[in-house]
Amino acid sequence: MKLTCPNCKTIIATKDIKKVNTNSLFIENQCPSCQAWFCLNKTQTILKISGIFLLLITSLLNIFNIKAEYSLAFSVIGFIGIFVALIITFFGKYDAVKNKKSN
Ligand SMILES: [Zn+2]
Incomplete structure (x- = not known):
């Protein structure tokens, strides 16, 4: 897989x-050419986190019986949220994992 550094526009394999920074919320890679840190899967990570949060929030609303008349809707929204998060986790391209395998 080839990618372009957002900082120096060098094509990097x-x-x-x-160097991969997995300590931050987003997995960051360091450009071998200009040493700048950049994130490849920001959208995927954001989607994944929002999916998990969606489940968390809707579950909490259901547990505390807030807006109980909407509990079914909350369950559905929560299910969609975690479903999206799972899909991204299993099918998303996580370059940090790939790097570990190739090293
Ligand atoms: Zn660069």
Whole structure:
């Protein structure tokens, strides 16, 4: 897989990325050319986190019986949220995982 550094526009092969920061919320990769940190899967990560939060919030609303008349709707929304998060987790391209395998 080839990608372009958003900072210096150099085309980098993912195997050339030696440094990956998994400590931050978003998985960051360091450009081997200009040493800038960039994130590849920001959208995926945001979607995943919002999915989990959606489930969390709707579950809490149901547990505390807030707006009980909408509890079915909350369950459905929560289910969709965690479903999206799971799909991203299993099918999303996580380059950090790939890097670990190739090293
Ligand atoms: Zn760069």
